[in-house]
Amino acid sequence: MKVSLTVNGKPMSGEVEGRTLLSTFLRETLSLTGTHIGCDTSQCGACTVHVDGKQVKSCTIFAADVAGAQVTTIEGMANADGTLGRVQQAFQDHHGLQCGFCTPGMVMASAALLAVNPKPTEAEVRHHLEGNICRCTGYHNIVKAVMAASGQDVSMAAE
Known part of the structure; x- marks a missing residue:
């Protein structure tokens, strides 16, 4: 079909x-x-x-x-000019990836969260990403990246 x-x-x-x-x-x-x-x-x-x-x-x-x-x-998810989108750039800036295998799914899940909750708490980010597995990063930098993409200060985010 x-x-x-x-x-x-x-x-x-x-x-x-x-x-x-x-x-x-x-x-x-x-x-x-x-x-x-x-x-x-x-x-x-x-x-x-x-x-x-x-x-x-x-x-x-x-x-x-x-x-x-x-x-x-x-x-x-990239910008119209081909540069990284906001969430993608935050993942790069905050080292939210290592091997990169989970990264597309993490970026898509993070963007979906930010679309409905523009300023999530750290706990809300962690809860939302529970259905996405990363075997490399330990999640801390992924959470920082999502928080940064939302425009929040990540200096006090858990390590």
Whole structure:
């Protein structure tokens, strides 16, 4: 079946089987490989994208189920001039990444949080990111990055 949707502001489409996951569609059909597949069981959050403005783990939804939707992937988070977006820049500035595997999902989850809660507390950030696993950073710098992206002082954030 043909699936048509808007991805990162551009109309896109591709042929899929009914069982094709959104994560697979994005990576294999649309060649948007920034969306990572870490577990295929909805445990790690590396595949997080936004569907119609809502945070979704793309390994939990079929591509056919999002036909007609607006999808934003990590590739769509940069500024129009190609520079890093606010959340991406904060992750770089505050060393919120190491190996980078979880980073796209963390950035997408963080952006979703900031869209509904522009000034989250440290505890709210930690709670929101519970569904995203990072095996390298210990999360402290990720939390700092989210707090910085919200415009808050991170000098007193937990180490």
